[in-house]
Amino acid sequence: MKVPEHVAIIMDGNGRWAKQRGLNRVEGHKVGAKVAEDVSKWCADLGIKYLTLYAFSTENWKRPEEEIKFLFRLMVEYLGERLEMLLKESVKLRFMGRVEELNEETKQFCRQIEEKTAECNRLNLIVALNYGGRAEIVDAVNKIINEKLVNIDENTIRKHLYLPNVPDPDLIIRTSGEKRLSNFLLWQSSYSELYFTEVLWPDFSRENFIEALEEYSRRKRRYGAVIDNEK
Template identity: 55%
Template structure:
């Protein structure tokens, strides 16, 4: 069974740090390094799209110093890893309500989207300031602004944040939590779900291969027989 689009809910950074007596921000730093690794692993495996749940609309409830650290970490990782992304032919895209972010963050995100837009080996989509319910509401409102009064599925899809992306085939969530947490609610209607107890910074290539092996054993019927 072909795996074209992998989506990941990267959970457990804070718990990883707490277990080691480290500050939460160190867990986020290690988690960001793991995100870089999984993009490269997916590219090696021929997966064309990987979407990483990086910062949710609910994450604004965290302490301001943690939120600001996450913004700074994103900018740092993009600048530090730019040459590597170009060498690996990785296209970076962002999915979320970008206009609510600090202007310097938006500028960096748009800059790196532009710089990598011709890369074709793999698309790495960072769901940043993203919420699934918000995306659906935004899609409906944008459709209305464009003259629609009623919608079918194809109509709504045109107004999603990244309508050209195929739906995820597989969603992985780490850290033992077994919920979707407002992630790609429209797109994962028929995605396969895989949950692991492994905390995100500890997620290894072997863990990824195990998830893919499990996925390949499943039968996807999409509501049919």
């Protein structure tokens, strides 16, 4: 099986999962956090070097205030409790998005856990937090304007993205049956393979993940070129 270098996931369906069971939406987020932890372990074991998880988008601020507070509290507590595990498994944790707009406690947490895991190199775990693909491009353009650069090309823009040294995702997975990117990695996804599954995120299993990787492995990535020996 051909394993991608970078997998990105839109973790969708926590709320629907909880509703189907007569539970509060936050219960779906709790189970979803455990699945995210499991996926990171699977990636490390399989030799996948980068995993990007879409945790909170710039559009998610439209959700109920209590749910938003819970999501950030869950992230801080969950990752904080697993710092030793991250270090033991050599997982480098990074955040991408408008993190500077978050409250002081969350910003400090993000900075501290990034610093503590900076030397880890088995898996790069990237959490897209207060992230939007359009916002990232706008922020990149504003950086370029502030630097008074001229003769702008694709490489110039790439260098001003949130994490310019991270390779583009080879595979983007979205759970819950929705078939759109929802403002996720718009610049970086130009030639990513897309995989959609009906499975809700809290039900996403290792078998589901392997199925996505096997589908990716069967695809021919042309990057706009014609392959001479294709039938």
